[in-house]
Amino acid sequence: MAVPKQKRSRSRTHHKRAKIYRAFIIAVTTCPNCGAPKQPHRVCLSCGYYGKKQIFEVAR
Structure with a gap:
């Protein structure tokens, strides 16, 4: 089983x-149809x- 040679520092752990x-x-x-913001x-x-x-009818 692989064992690390040195202890990982706290700053490296927190950075990760x-x-x-x-x-x-x-x-x-x-x-493109109405100009409202939407996700791509x-x-x-x-x-x-x-x-x-x-795709579907919007009730207003």
């Missing part, structure tokens, strides 16, 4: 863990379109 727990930035694009590759929740197809 900080990358795991960082906040994720959500990408946002505009809908998802149906627009304000108009119901995905690309140039209407």
